[in-house]
Amino acid sequence: MNEIMKLAGTITEQEKLSGKNPEQFKEFITKIPKAELHIHIESLMTAADLLKLNEKYALYPECKTEQDLKEVLGIKKIANLSEMIQQFLNIQSFIKEEEDFALIGNSILPYMERNNIHYLEGHLAVSSFVKRGLDFNMMMTSLDASLEEIARTTGRETGIFIDVSRTFGPENAMNNLNLLLGYLGTVEKTRILGIGLGGAEKSGLPETYKEVFAKATAAGLHYVAHAGEETPYTQIYETLEFLNPERIGHGVSAFQNEQIMEDLAESQIPLEICPTSNLLTKTFATKMENHPISTLMEKGVFLTLNTDDPLLFEVELNQEYVDVYRGSSLSFSDMLTLLLNTIRASFLNNAPKAKLLSKAEKAIQAGLADLV
Numbered sequence: 001m002n003e004i005m006k007l008a009g010t011i012t013e014q015e016k017l018s019g020k021n022p023e024q025f026k027e028f029i030t031k032i033p034k035a036e037l038h039i040h041i042e043s044l045m046t047a048a049d050l051l052k053l054n055e056k057y058a059l060y061p062e063c064k065t066e067q068d069l070k071e072v073l074g075i076k077k078i079a080n081l082s083e084m085i086q087q088f089l090n091i092q093s094f095i096k097e098e099e100d101f102a103l104i105g106n107s108i109l110p111y112m113e114r115n116n117i118h119y120l121e122g123h124l125a126v127s128s129f130v131k132r133g134l135d136f137n138m139m140m141t142s143l144d145a146s147l148e149e150i151a152r153t154t155g156r157e158t159g160i161f162i163d164v165s166r167t168f169g170p171e172n173a174m175n176n177l178n179l180l181l182g183y184l185g186t187v188e189k190t191r192i193l194g195i196g197l198g199g200a201e202k203s204g205l206p207e208t209y210k211e212v213f214a215k216a217t218a219a220g221l222h223y224v225a226h227a228g229e230e231t232p233y234t235q236i237y238e239t240l241e242f243l244n245p246e247r248i249g250h251g252v253s254a255f256q257n258e259q260i261m262e263d264l265a266e267s268q269i270p271l272e273i274c275p276t277s278n279l280l281t282k283t284f285a286t287k288m289e290n291h292p293i294s295t296l297m298e299k300g301v302f303l304t305l306n307t308d309d310p311l312l313f314e315v316e317l318n319q320e321y322v323d324v325y326r327g328s329s330l331s332f333s334d335m336l337t338l339l340l341n342t343i344r345a346s347f348l349n350n351a352p353k354a355k356l357l358s359k360a361e362k363a364i365q366a367g368l369a370d371l372v
């Protein structure tokens, strides 16, 4: 490990003299086995998947190509988080029956393979599916079967959070948790890890979801929550106080306040940073040069790197690493810290986590030997 950081330090020194080489970095990072912890799995479907569903249901009969569909859906043309959530709900509305839902599970492995991801934790927002009459246990069974198949055929592991969602209020969130507990009571083995709180941040104070989180904790589930994606740093404090999540989704507004950055650095609670997503929802930065990731890293906050919604933002994990390296002031060494911390902050059990870390470190060492 020290050897790796020493070699990476040499590259960081070279960068200072001759600048970064993003092309070389891209080649390097592609070869490293990675983890991703914050991704909404509906967004792993591709435009081609949506086009098939569009043909099946004639939702937008005028759309004949993937490009037409992207135009109509306004992909990458959002003005803020609310528009993004609306777009996400639009994409979910393509899924109408069991056979369509299987597309989500089937889209996970190709994404992992394209980005050399060996462990992925994703969110599934069930509210609108349930409201449209899809059976909760059917969705969980379908997803668990896809995840089991990924593990059996490739050895890659996954875990899913059920997004209880604040877009539809606390009663709906509790209902989602109860559905999940009902499902978990019927199965011996599952890759559903617990709950996440996503959706419209401004619409619900963390305190409103206190009981949902308390119940999930008592049931022994993992629990994570979005905060500070579009709300000020005070909402990160409130989220920590009332919900006590194991990780914070985004948390970028922490850069607004010295004290919270000190507190986060001390507690080392991981933040799931998704820079491209933040640039497109435009709350705290519109250019990578100004994204708070560098400030947060400098202050010693525990950061992980993720994509949030590949379909909506047209970014995948390898590209996210390259874009952050190219656009921010983070060094080559910082990028490796991000990569390894993302594995460390995962909910993988100790033995497979140690195995993945060692696999990544070996690949990093081999890659560095070519560069230094």
Ligand SMILES: [Zn+2]
Pocket (backbone or CB within 6 Å): 038, 040, 198, 226, 249, 308
């Ligand atoms: Zn998210």
